[in-house]
Amino acid sequence: MRFAVGLAVGSALAIGLAYALLAAERRQASSARYERLAVVRLRALTEAVEKFRVPSEEGLQPLLIAWKARLPGSPPARVVATQGIRLEASTFPQDVGDKAAPRRLEREEKPLFDQAARLRAAVETNRSEGALRAEEIEITKKPSGGLRLACPVERDGAVVGMVQMETPAASGRIRPNAAVALLSFAAPVALFFLLSRVAGERKGVLALLAVVLLAGALAFYALHSLRVLETDRRELETAVAEETRAQAAALPSVLAAVSASPAIHPETWDSDEFRRPRSLVKADGNLDEERLRHELGSRAAQAGKALAGVGALAMAMLAFVGFGGAARLGATLCKNREAYLYITPAILGMIVLVFFPFFYGIAISFTDQTIYTTSKPLSEIFVGLTNYAQILGDFHIARRAADGALVFNYLNFYWTFLFTVVWTICNVTIGVTVGLMLALILNTPGLALRPAYRVLLILPWAVPNYITALIWRGMFHQQFGVINQMIQIFGGQPVSWFEKPFTSFLTALTTNGWLSFPFMMVISLGALQSIPGEIYEAARVEGATRWQQFRAITLPSLKPALIPAIIISVVWTFNMFNIIYLVTAGEPAGSTEILITQAYKFAFQKYRYGYAAAYSVVIFLILLIYGTIQNRATKATEAI
Amino acid sequence: MAGSKREEQLPHWLLHAVLIVMTLVTIYPILWVLTIAFSGKQSLALVDLPAAPTTADRLRAVVPWPGHPTAANFTSVMTDQPFARWLVNSAIVALATTALGVFLACTAGYAFSRFRFPGRRVGLMSFLVSQMFPGVLTLIPLYIIVVKWLGLGSTRTGLVLCYATTAIPFCVWMLKGYFDTIPKDLEEAALIDGASAPTIFLRIVLPLAKPAIAVTALFSFMWGWNEFILAATLIDKEDMYTAPVGLGFFVGGFSQQWGYFAAGAIIVSIPVVALFFYLQKYLVSGLTAGSVKG
Numbered sequence: 001m002r003f004a005v006g007l008a009v010g011s012a013l014a015i016g017l018a019y020a021l022l023a024a025e026r027r028q029a030s031s032a033r034y035e036r037l038a039v040v041r042l043r044a045l046t047e048a049v050e051k052f053r054v055p056s057e058e059g060l061q062p063l064l065i066a067w068k069a070r071l072p073g074s075p076p077a078r079v080v081a082t083q084g085i086r087l088e089a090s091t092f093p094q095d096v097g098d099k100a101a102p103r104r105l106e107r108e109e110k111p112l113f114d115q116a117a118r119l120r121a122a123v124e125t126n127r128s129e130g131a132l133r134a135e136e137i138e139i140t141k142k143p144s145g146g147l148r149l150a151c152p153v154e155r156d157g158a159v160v161g162m163v164q165m166e167t168p169a170a171s172g173r174i175r176p177n178a179a180v181a182l183l184s185f186a187a188p189v190a191l192f193f194l195l196s197r198v199a200g201e202r203k204g205v206l207a208l209l210a211v212v213l214l215a216g217a218l219a220f221y222a223l224h225s226l227r228v229l230e231t232d233r234r235e236l237e238t239a240v241a242e243e244t245r246a247q248a249a250a251l252p253s254v255l256a257a258v259s260a261s262p263a264i265h266p267e268t269w270d271s272d273e274f275r276r277p278r279s280l281v282k283a284d285g286n287l288d289e290e291r292l293r294h295e296l297g298s299r300a301a302q303a304g305k306a307l308a309g310v311g312a313l314a315m316a317m318l319a320f321v322g323f324g325g326a327a328r329l330g331a332t333l334c335k336n337r338e339a340y341l342y343i344t345p346a347i348l349g350m351i352v353l354v355f356f357p358f359f360y361g362i363a364i365s366f367t368d369q370t371i372y373t374t375s376k377p378l379s380e381i382f383v384g385l386t387n388y389a390q391i392l393g394d395f396h397i398a399r400r401a402a403d404g405a406l407v408f409n410y411l412n413f414y415w416t417f418l419f420t421v422v423w424t425i426c427n428v429t430i431g432v433t434v435g436l437m438l439a440l441i442l443n444t445p446g447l448a449l450r451p452a453y454r455v456l457l458i459l460p461w462a463v464p465n466y467i468t469a470l471i472w473r474g475m476f477h478q479q480f481g482v483i484n485q486m487i488q489i490f491g492g493q494p495v496s497w498f499e500k501p502f503t504s505f506l507t508a509l510t511t512n513g514w515l516s517f518p519f520m521m522v523i524s525l526g527a528l529q530s531i532p533g534e535i536y537e538a539a540r541v542e543g544a545t546r547w548q549q550f551r552a553i554t555l556p557s558l559k560p561a562l563i564p565a566i567i568i569s570v571v572w573t574f575n576m577f578n579i580i581y582l583v584t585a586g587e588p589a590g591s592t593e594i595l596i597t598q599a600y601k602f603a604f605q606k607y608r609y610g611y612a613a614a615y616s617v618v619i620f621l622i623l624l625i626y627g628t629i630q631n632r633a634t635k636a637t638e639a640i
Numbered sequence: 641m642a643g644s645k646r647e648e649q650l651p652h653w654l655l656h657a658v659l660i661v662m663t664l665v666t667i668y669p670i671l672w673v674l675t676i677a678f679s680g681k682q683s684l685a686l687v688d689l690p691a692a693p694t695t696a697d698r699l700r701a702v703v704p705w706p707g708h709p710t711a712a713n714f715t716s717v718m719t720d721q722p723f724a725r726w727l728v729n730s731a732i733v734a735l736a737t738t739a740l741g742v743f744l745a746c747t748a749g750y751a752f753s754r755f756r757f758p759g760r761r762v763g764l765m766s767f768l769v770s771q772m773f774p775g776v777l778t779l780i781p782l783y784i785i786v787v788k789w790l791g792l793g794s795t796r797t798g799l800v801l802c803y804a805t806t807a808i809p810f811c812v813w814m815l816k817g818y819f820d821t822i823p824k825d826l827e828e829a830a831l832i833d834g835a836s837a838p839t840i841f842l843r844i845v846l847p848l849a850k851p852a853i854a855v856t857a858l859f860s861f862m863w864g865w866n867e868f869i870l871a872a873t874l875i876d877k878e879d880m881y882t883a884p885v886g887l888g889f890f891v892g893g894f895s896q897q898w899g900y901f902a903a904g905a906i907i908v909s910i911p912v913v914a915l916f917f918y919l920q921k922y923l924v925s926g927l928t929a930g931s932v933k934g
Contacts (some may be wrong), residue, residue: 062893197841283819332758338837339755344750344765346808350770353805357781358773370743374784438662447651455917456663459670462916466868466884467905470891471669474676480685482672485701514669522920575774576662577869582888599776604873623772 003210004196005319008189011217014314019181021306022225026176026232033236034170037243038149041074042137043269044247046151046163048255049079051264058223059102060089063254070250077166078103080116080154081161088161112164120159121153132274133372139273145169151275159394165525184221188213194309207322215311215317222307225301233296237280237287240270245285278486324446365614371607387614410501410590411598413618420594421573423508427573428566430513435520436558443528454525461518469582476583501591504584508592512579516572520565527561528554567630571623584589595619671704677902680710684898713903723904725879726886730865730908733799733882737864738857740804741811745856746849748808749815749818750841754824766815767809786874794877802874803864810858818852819845856918862912883908 002064052063060079068074068091078090078101085403087109094419105113115138120136138150150164192213248266268275280295282288320326326603333340365388367381391413401407410414438457441491444452460468475481476497482495497503515550531553539549575596580586586601593601596619665923675686687701706712717723751757782802792798823844830840846853868884881889887908890901 047758057653173929202643286750305695322672336755336757339751339757339760342751342755346744346812347763349801349805350767353782353785353802354770354773354778355663355766357778357785358770360781360784361777374788378914405819434662438659441659444650444655446652447655449656452658458920459667459913460666462913463670463909464866464884466866466913467887467909468669470887470901471673471905474684474891475669476670477684477778478681482686482702485685485698489698514666532788550931581869596776597772599774601781603776603780613777613780616774619774620777621773623774627772 002324002327003206003318003322004189004192005327006318007192007210007214009186009321010314010318011185011214013317014214014218014310015181015185017310018221018225018307019176019178019575021310022176022228022345025229025303029229029232031235033239034167036236036240037148038147038165039074039137039139039271040247040269041276042077042149042151042165042238043275044244044251044266045077045165046153047264047269049153049163050155051255055297061101064089064091066254066368067250070254071246075165077163077165078112079161080112082113082116082120083160085113091492092166109468109504115150116152116162117163118149119162123154123159124151127273132276135273136275137271137273140161140170142166154298176225180224181221184217184224186219203522210318210322211315214314218307218311219315222304222311225307226303229299229303230296233299234292237292239286241281241287244269244281247586248285263284268338361613362617364610365617367610368608369610371609374609381610383610387611388618391615391618408591410593413615415591416593416595416598417622419505419592423505423580423594424518424570424573425508427576428569429507429515430567431516431569432562433521434513434517435522436524438517438521439524439528440554442525445533457521458518460515461522464514465515466578466582468515469579472507472514473583476507498584498587500586500636505586508579508583511583512573512576515579516569519569520562523561523565524558527558531557571626595622649676651932668704674901675706676898677713677906678706678709678711679899680706680708680712681897682897684896690859697757699876713899714907717900717903717907722879722881722898723883723886723900723907724882727882727907729796729880730883733796733803734861734864736796736800737803737807740800741807741854741860741863742857744804744808745811745815745860746846746853749812749819752812752816753819754827760873764813767812772804779870783872783873794873794875794880794881798874799813800864802870803867804860807860807863811860814859815849815852815856818849824847858915862919864914865912867910882899 023132046065048063048067049060064077067077076090076092078084078092078095081088086101087095087101087105095101100255115572119136119138122136125134125512126132126136136152138148140148146169147167149167150162152159153161153163155368186396192210195209196567244266247269248264251264265283266285267279267281268277269302270281271277272399278289280291338492363378365380366384366516368383368386369376369378369381372383395414396409397412397415398406398408410416441447442454442457475483478484478494478496479499483497495503535553536549539553544552574594576594577596577600580592580594581600584592586597590598590601595615599612599619602615603610606612672686676684679686686704687697687707689697689701693701752760757861773827787870788797788800790798792801809906813852826848827840830844835843866884867882868888871885872888875885878889880907883904885903889895890904
């Protein structure tokens with residue numbers, strides 16, 4: 001019985017998923033088909049516009065009219081020239097009468113000019129960088145459902161305008177055949193019932209039967225999906241080739257109607273958004289069978305991989321239900337349903353917004369994701385441990401300059417790590433020293449005004465630390481900051497704090513010291529006040545000096561409070577993002593970045609998400625090691 | 641203690657001297673902000689120095705006292721600048737974070753304290769470990785999830801969800817500790833009287849845990865009110881800024897509106913400082929309880 005349920009659940013899951021995948025794929029294919037046909041048209045028209053030498057006053061208008069006349073059913077198009085901000089030609093219904101092309105663009109038509117300028121910029125950027133970064137064909141969806149496409153027009157190697165085209169909404173939606181899916185789900189389940197009558201209650205046989213049936217059903221459906229996809233793809237390419245042939249047949253006569261007819265290149269029309277030909281259509285307008293077969297093969301391999309994943313999932317489900325795992329899980333959930341009910345909201349939130357991002361971040365760290373590749377699946381940009389190797393394997397911390405001086409490479413991980421360690425040690429030392437000293441003074445019995453001092457000295461802790469950081473950055477301003485004014489009172493020269501690593505470090509250290517000593521002070525004060533006065537009295541009777549009292553009584557009783565406080569403040573300071581980010585901002589040249597701000601800069605200023613994620617994982621590992629050691633030392637988690 | 645040996649103590653005037661110097665250093669930046677806020681100008685300098693300043697001029701330039709105190713910066717930051725809107729954003733975000741955070745933490749804390757179920761230890765430990773996740777690592781995926789997938793970039797909802805969940809571990813641990821101290825007898829007695837589990841939770845446990853819930857609420861509020869980097873990353877529309885992001889905006893980049901910054905900083909800090917002094921003793925005990933948040 002369990003195997004029957006397992007088989008039903010497993011195959012429902014697998015066939016359902018496969019159906020959904022197939023549906024999504026076909027939907028995508030149908031919109032891709034629509035888009036590619038439109039691009040072929042657009043590129044053909046663009047080539048005509050490029051080849052056309054303007055002979056008359058009317059400019060390009062006759063060309064567009066001839067094109068539309070020769071190819072009935074063509075969508076409306078317009079040609080915009082950036083020079084002179086002109087509408088050179090248009091077959092849009094609204095551009096008639098006194099608005100007929102050619103004319104100057106009107107104020108409310110500025111988006112047209114902007115788009116042409118954007119396309120020109122895109123082409124120029126790609127050319128100057130030698131990379132394909134900005135899209136050279138813009139395709140946007142209209143709210144009504146159609147597409148608006150635009151392609152740059154080039155004359156003598158420079159972009160002089162654009163051709164824009166608007167297609168009507170695509171009609172009809174393709175749905176995969178649901179009957180086949182239903183059949184491949186129902187048939188094995190029914191078969192299983194029939195055969196289990198024959199097989200009886202033998203567990204091994206039933207399990208084997210279930211696996212075989214599931215695999216069979218899946219294989220059947222997978223083959224069906226692959227065939228559907230292949231047919232779709234073949235139809236798509238044939239349609240593209242047909243459209244190309246139609247355009248290629250029409251263009252010479254369109255051009256001939258208005259001027260001479262130079263050679264055309266139909267094989268370049270079917271292209272991607274960077275105007276790179278897909279090279280599936282040959283110059284004569286026929287399909288390149290070999291390339292198509294190759295493409296189909298690689299697509300099938302991808303689809304096969306996805307289906308194999310689905311199959312593995314279904315098998316796991318079958319095993320889970322079949323061997324009683326699901327029943328046990330259900331029983332546990334049922335028995336503790338109250339507890340699980342209470343923790344579900346919190347756990348759900350934590351999983352979606354804390355744990356999933358964490359593991360997703362780890363996954364990103366194995367890719368070279370950048371801002372340009374966020375929409376690509378992670379498997380396509382997988383680079384393995386390259387990021388980690390780059391971070392941890394780069395030991396070029398410093399080199400000798402020509403004059404023999406040491407030049408540090410501030411972007412190097414080990415420099416930043418070293419800086420972070422120094423930064424942490426200095427800060428914690430300052431915090432503990434100043435805090436402890438003030439606590440000892442404030443603990444003096446009979447000292448007047450103690451509560452007043454205490455409140456004032458605690459203030460820095462109360463102020464939000466980003467405000468503190470911004471205040472101190474203002475005070476360290478080179479020209480107007482009060483710190484430099486004070487230096488000048490004593491006859492010094494104003495210091496440009498953020499131009500040397502050391503002075504820059506001092507500003508951050510001052511800021512963080514200012515805001516962190518009250519914490520240590522409050523902790524120490526609390527511990528000091530819990531030491532009974534009699535102990536000191538007894539020590540004095542014994543003749544102990546003040547220093548001896550401090551060593552033998554005060555320090556040991558401070559230890560249990562101070563050590564956890566130090567442990568926490570090490571982590572805080574290690575991760576003190578706001579102070580570094582807002583006070584020094586890493587100036588000069590990233591020399592005063594700590595690990596956490598450096599990772600942030602890699603992510604949100606250099607947009608190297610993969611590298612930044614790997615950097616953060618390294619930080620996490622450092623903290624984890626620190627935390628483990630700390631746990632060993634304090635056994636803080638004993639009490640769970 | 642009256643007759644203790646005074647000669648071993650340091651003289652009180654010396655201690656006072658040290659304390660006064662330290663207090664001056666401590667409150668100087670605060671006085672500096674107050675001075676700029678009440679100066680009515682946007683300038684970073686406390687006074688405009690003449691071309692050839694004398695020592696007296698320079699001295700005047702570092703004394704934190706406005707020449708002609710005026711509240712102009714406060715009124716114009718609230719009216720001419722979108723700061724009032726940013727404050728409202730912050731208040732909404734912080735209050736919603738508090739409500740959601742307390743709800744999530746109470747239910748989860750109660751379950752962790754009262755029930756023994758498979759996954760309890762793992763859950764508690766994973767909450768603890770999650771405190772060690774570096775913010776930047778989760779920031780990139782959070783950005784992708786919240787902005788690209790959920791479409792909640794530049795919205796208060798997105799911020800509230802992020803803040804409430806990131807505050808959960810600390811709040812859960814704190815509340816669990818407090819629930820542990822409430823004797824079980826009361827609940828058992830109610831159970832015998834026929835009260836249902838939700839009734840026990842709502843009518844008996846929650847009222848008893850009021851002090852801890854209040855502290856949790858105030859922590860969540862301060863977290864939502866003070867958070868800077870997540871808001872700066874997720875929000876890029878100016879009218880959706882929270883107050884911290886807005887304050888950074890006044891003096892970031894090429895903008896140097898120090899008067900607005902100072903006035904805004906004071907407005908933002910007042911509730912936080914007040915809350916801080918109220919919460920101080922919980923802060924110390926809560927923080928030393930073993931949380932290691934960066």
